[in-house]
Amino acid sequence: xxxxxxxxxxxxxxxxxxxxxxxxxxxxxxxxxxxxxxxxxxxxxxxxxxxxxxxxxxxxxxxxxxxxxxxxxxxxxxxxxxxxxxxxxxxxxxxxxxxxxxxxxxxxxxxxxxxxxxxxxxxxxxxxxxxxxxxxxxxxxxxxxxxxxxxxxxxxxxxxxxxxxxxxxxxxxxxxxxxxxxxxxxxxxxxxxxxxxxxxxxxxxxxxxxxxxxxxxxxxxxxx
Amino acid sequence: xxxxxxxxxxxxxxxxxxxxxxxxxxxxxxxxxxxxxxxxxxxxxxxxxxxxxxxxxxxxxxxxxxxxxxxxxxxxxxxxxxxxxxxxxxxxxxxxxxxxxxxxxxxxxxxxxxxxxxxxxxxxxxxxxxxxxxxxxxxxxxxxxxxxxxxxxxxxxxxxxxxxxxxxxxxxxxxxxxxxxxxxxxxxxxxxxxxxxxxxxxxxxxxxxxxxxxxxxxxxxxxxx
Numbered sequence: 001x002x003x004x005x006x007x008x009x010x011x012x013x014x015x016x017x018x019x020x021x022x023x024x025x026x027x028x029x030x031x032x033x034x035x036x037x038x039x040x041x042x043x044x045x046x047x048x049x050x051x052x053x054x055x056x057x058x059x060x061x062x063x064x065x066x067x068x069x070x071x072x073x074x075x076x077x078x079x080x081x082x083x084x085x086x087x088x089x090x091x092x093x094x095x096x097x098x099x100x101x102x103x104x105x106x107x108x109x110x111x112x113x114x115x116x117x118x119x120x121x122x123x124x125x126x127x128x129x130x131x132x133x134x135x136x137x138x139x140x141x142x143x144x145x146x147x148x149x150x151x152x153x154x155x156x157x158x159x160x161x162x163x164x165x166x167x168x169x170x171x172x173x174x175x176x177x178x179x180x181x182x183x184x185x186x187x188x189x190x191x192x193x194x195x196x197x198x199x200x201x202x203x204x205x206x207x208x209x210x211x212x213x214x215x216x217x218x219x220x221x222x223x224x
Numbered sequence: 225x226x227x228x229x230x231x232x233x234x235x236x237x238x239x240x241x242x243x244x245x246x247x248x249x250x251x252x253x254x255x256x257x258x259x260x261x262x263x264x265x266x267x268x269x270x271x272x273x274x275x276x277x278x279x280x281x282x283x284x285x286x287x288x289x290x291x292x293x294x295x296x297x298x299x300x301x302x303x304x305x306x307x308x309x310x311x312x313x314x315x316x317x318x319x320x321x322x323x324x325x326x327x328x329x330x331x332x333x334x335x336x337x338x339x340x341x342x343x344x345x346x347x348x349x350x351x352x353x354x355x356x357x358x359x360x361x362x363x364x365x366x367x368x369x370x371x372x373x374x375x376x377x378x379x380x381x382x383x384x385x386x387x388x389x390x391x392x393x394x395x396x397x398x399x400x401x402x403x404x405x406x407x408x409x410x411x412x413x414x415x416x417x418x419x420x421x422x423x424x425x426x427x428x429x430x431x432x433x434x435x436x437x438x439x440x441x442x443x444x445x446x447x448x449x
Contacts, residue, residue, distance in 0.1 A: 012312060084448040086244040087383040098241030098321040099448070 023054070023114035024220045025104060026213060027093065027130035029157055030141035031150075032123030035167040038200055039141060040120050041068065043213060044075045046205035051217060053116040054079040054107040056100060058092055059123065081107055089122030097134040116217050126155030136220045139209070143167040144177040151186040158186070163194050163212055170199040229330065229358035230368040233322075233351050236379060241321025245314060246380035246447035247271060247373065251432040251439070253384050261388065264381050265395040268374040272399055274426035276373030277406050278305045279315075279348040281421045283369040284362035284410035286352025292334040294418055295341045295349060301418040302346045308430035310437040314449035316344035326350060332357040366410035370403050380447060 028036050040055055047053060055069070057080060069075045081103040085092035092099055104117050119135055121128060130138045140161035142150045145168055151158055158164060164186055172179045179197060186195045196208050232238055249267065252258040258267050282302050285291055291298070306312045323345070326335065334357045338345045348369045355365035378392050413421060439445060 012309060084244050084446055086246065086380065086447050088243060091243055095237070096239040096241060096243055098239060098324055099244050101324065102241070102317075102321055 022224070023104070023108055023117045024137075024217045025117050025119060025135040026216060027119045027121065027135035027138035028141060029093065029121040029124065029128055029130060029138060029161070030165075031125065031143075031146055034123070034141045034143040034146060035200065036120050036123070036141050037068065039139075039165065039167070039206060039209065040118055041075075042200055042204060042206035043118065043210055044069065046207065046210045047116070047213065048075075050214065051116045052111070052114050053118065054081070054111060054114055056081045056083060056103045056107065056117060056119045058083045058085050058089055058100065058119070058121050078110065079107070085122055089124045090128040093119070093121045093128065093130045093134060095131075097131050100134055115221075116213070126150070126153060126157050129156045129160060137162040137216045139163045139165055141165045141167055144169060144172045144179060144182065145175045148172075148177040148179070148182045149185075151182050151189060154189050159189055161193070162216070163196065163209070164190060165209060166195065166197040168199060168201075169197050170201045226364045226367065227355075227358055227360040230351075230355050230360055230364040232329070233354065234368045234371050234375070236375065238322075238325065240318070240325045242318060242372065242376055243379070244448045245318060245376055246384070246449065247275070247377040248429050248432045248436065248449070249377035249380040250384060250445060250447045251436040253381065254439075255432075258381060259385070261391040261395055264378065264385075264387065264392065265398065268378060268395065269399060269402060270426065271377060271429060272370060272374050272402050272406060274424045275311070275429055276370045277409070277422060277424055278302070279373055280366040280370040280406045280410040281413055282346065283348040283352035283355070284366040284407075284414040285416075285418060285421065286338075286349045287356030287360065287362040287365035288414040289356070290415055291352060291356055292337050295338050295353070297418040298349055299341050299346060301421055302348065305421070305423045307425075308433045310433040310449065311430065312346075313437075314433065315346045315348070316342070317448065318347040319350045320344040322347060322350055326354055330354050330358060361411070362414035363407050363411035366414075367403065367407045370406045370410075374399060374403075384446070 028040060030036055069080055083099045083103050100119060107117060108114055138161050140157040166182050169179055183195060183197055198206060252267055258264050282298055285298055303312060334353045338349060338353045351369050352365040374396055378396050381387050382389050382392050436449060
């Protein structure tokens with residue numbers, strides 16, 4: 001039941017004044033089911049002692065997701081902001097980034113000393129990329145179970161992301177995916193841009209991606 | 225005569241965060257109150273003649289030459305005419321969201337004055353201030369805001385219910401007379417006392433806005449309002 005008695009209504013939202021400072025923003029995009037949320041959880045867990053971080057999620061967000069991050073990522077719920085994307089996940093990270101910028105600034109105002117905000121996109125297709133007005137760096141996540149021809153198909157996510165992660169490598173023999181084809185195609189299509197193949201089953205802390213993220217945080221902060 | 229500002233602000237491609245708001249349509253669809261083009265048309269017409277009318281009148285008043293001096297009173301008048309906290313929040317969220325794009329395109333002292341009244345200005349006042357500062361008449365601001373009051377929910381209906389986009393577009397156009405009436409009234413009242421702005425009630429919209437937020441805490445909602 002919704003109470004509509006004005007005497008029991010909550011107070012109007014109060015916005016604290018901005019405290020200044022700006023966290024490094026890293027976008028994590030990729031198709032549905034490729035392991036974006038699991039990667040965010042792994043990074044939050046492994047980076048928690050090293051970097052002051054928060055998460056904006058554009059994924060269809062349920063209490064299960066919040067519980068997942070709470071349980072698996074030692075990330076308190078106040079460090080996670082959910083954005084509603086009005087059924088258009090790519091619009092919210094590319095064409096109209098306003099809701100995401102508002103969420104990031106809300107987190108920055110709430111914590112004051114954030115160093116890193118991970119922005120997880122809703123699961124989308126291969127053409128979705130983050131606007132450079134929203135993030136400083138972006139990671140595109142694909143997985144071996146999504147088909148080993150995915151890197152070959154290209155699309156701006158695969159070709160232009162600052163880091164391509166090929167996820168769930170432990171599943172490759174089970175789904176008949178040729179990891180060599182995937183990494184080879186990715187390297188050919190991406191040129192100098194890095195590719196990391198990983199399995200969160202074998203490496204729950206996502207050590208290699210975590211090291212890349214830390215290096216990006218240092219690089220962006222040094223450049224500001 | 226409509227100018228570029230009111231056209232750009234009414235464009236669905238304007239990057240002001242409007243695409244994540246459904247104006248109560250998501251809740252109405254969830255409850256089976258809007259199921260097709262006919263019920264959508266009724267929903268839009270009701271919304272235009274209540275919430276849209278209030279918003280259009282506020283936008284026209286803010287666009288009036290005397291608007292920048294009365295922004296505090298207009299802000300209070302809109303609060304008073306928006307009994308649902310969820311709707312006040314949705315209006316201020318859209319105002320704050322659009323501020324980013326607006327500041328980049330139309331910086332003006334009137335805009336600074338609006339933000340000085342409230343860091344998260346009501347969206348209709350933001351539109352009114354920008355349209356007025358761009359030299360357009362109050363009617364242009366009213367028409368823009370009245371149109372947005374129905375175009376946003378209509379677009380949400382296409383996405384949530386899979387309605388025929390041609391039929392939905394025709395349903396918006398069929399509201400032309402209603403939009404004219406709202407625009408004319410808003411323009412006529414633009415220079416008056418903010419306390420005299422009309423205050424039509426839409427209890428069902430108010431309740432659905434509250435219910436939408438309530439359900440956000442329990443299960444999935446794809447729109448912010």
